[in-house]
Amino acid sequence: MRVRPFALDLRAPLGTANGEIDRREGFVVAVDPTADDGDGDGVPAPGVGEATPLPGWTESLSACESALQTVRSRIDEETGATGAAGATEATAALDALGTLDPTEVPAARHGLALALGDAVARDAERPLATWLAAEHDLPPPADSVPVNATIGDSPPAATASEAERAAAAGFDCVKVKVGVRDLDEDVDRLRAVRRAVGPAVAIRADANGAWDRRTAESAVDRLATLDLAYLEQPLPAADLAGAAALRERAGDEVPIALDESLGEHGLESVLAADAADAVVLKPMALGGPDRALAAAVRAREAGVDPVVTTTIDAVVARTAAVHVAAAIPDIAPCGLATGSLLAGDLVADPCPVDAGSIAVPTADGLAGEAFDSLPR
Numbered sequence: 001m002r003v004r005p006f007a008l009d010l011r012a013p014l015g016t017a018n019g020e021i022d023r024r025e026g027f028v029v030a031v032d033p034t035a036d037d038g039d040g041d042g043v044p045a046p047g048v049g050e051a052t053p054l055p056g057w058t059e060s061l062s063a064c065e066s067a068l069q070t071v072r073s074r075i076d077e078e079t080g081a082t083g084a085a086g087a088t089e090a091t092a093a094l095d096a097l098g099t100l101d102p103t104e105v106p107a108a109r110h111g112l113a114l115a116l117g118d119a120v121a122r123d124a125e126r127p128l129a130t131w132l133a134a135e136h137d138l139p140p141p142a143d144s145v146p147v148n149a150t151i152g153d154s155p156p157a158a159t160a161s162e163a164e165r166a167a168a169a170g171f172d173c174v175k176v177k178v179g180v181r182d183l184d185e186d187v188d189r190l191r192a193v194r195r196a197v198g199p200a201v202a203i204r205a206d207a208n209g210a211w212d213r214r215t216a217e218s219a220v221d222r223l224a225t226l227d228l229a230y231l232e233q234p235l236p237a238a239d240l241a242g243a244a245a246l247r248e249r250a251g252d253e254v255p256i257a258l259d260e261s262l263g264e265h266g267l268e269s270v271l272a273a274d275a276a277d278a279v280v281l282k283p284m285a286l287g288g289p290d291r292a293l294a295a296a297v298r299a300r301e302a303g304v305d306p307v308v309t310t311t312i313d314a315v316v317a318r319t320a321a322v323h324v325a326a327a328i329p330d331i332a333p334c335g336l337a338t339g340s341l342l343a344g345d346l347v348a349d350p351c352p353v354d355a356g357s358i359a360v361p362t363a364d365g366l367a368g369e370a371f372d373s374l375p376r
């Protein structure tokens, strides 16, 4: 197992009510666990993963790094002691995965779980989505995933022109960050967006926990006529009772989605509180693609709509999130069109956004050999 740091700047800072995101740092994780695993080809299937922590949603960069270095030493010790590789490394890596607590070090666990998933799916000669779907007893995955445009905070006219550009590019769903300005201005922004995109484009608003109950109540009252697809995390993560009460007040007019509350309370408590119409699932924050898919299945069972998003990740984790979303039947538009927010990337994107949709890679694993050129 190898762990390589990277840093990527955003093209422009993404303004959110939780501060600006202007740079993403993380680690590419590589494994070669399945060398000569008995499938007869004698060729090792390498696997690549990504751990890109975002404090607030995951552990810190340093906690992520030390968790990854700890599992790396552990795997090296187990395989190095016998001089063995291949199947032994697979066993050691799986054991090591079990030591990464998804609530403590979700990004680190994401990195290793993804690298192992990529390796296993490549060895099975299946796209990751197909392998994930089979593991979770789901039907074959979709060929493509609908995605929303992500629009940060800016004045009303600039927000509206970004939304107009997104609609012209073929997006039929836009997600607008709110909660940075006062409510009057956010209402103006969302009205301007509705005027710019017309009635056929879905609009989501994400307050990232900015409002108190009074402001959130006023927001749902004033936004009721805008036909929002949902209002995401209007109240602080901790205030689950507030979200449930707000959801009741908003009725069908303004559906409520929860994001940060999942990290604070866990999915089961969010579902039990009847506090959300939709839940925002970030594989990086949930501890891996496998855990994100399990969460989606569980949400569906409870009648809550799952949506998959990145944490503004690099291309490896973004591609993984596309596979996760594809494995969820009839997935709503997902927050996976975030590659264009980055000024550069690790390698060329194997599944770029086209007209508001991402085609799921059909090669084995994450994207066949697309990531094999990454330094490892």
Ligand SMILES: O=C(O)CCC(=O)c1ccccc1C(=O)O
Pocket: 054, 057, 148, 149, 150, 175, 206, 208, 259, 280, 309, 310, 311, 312, 334, 335, 336, 338
């Ligand atoms: O959902 C999207 O459109 C993109 C992802 C996104 O908004 C996001 C990215 C990083 C951290 C938090 C969030 C969020 O959903 O609040």
Ligand SMILES: [Mg+2]
Pocket: 206, 208, 232, 233, 259, 260, 280
């Ligand atoms: Mg959110």
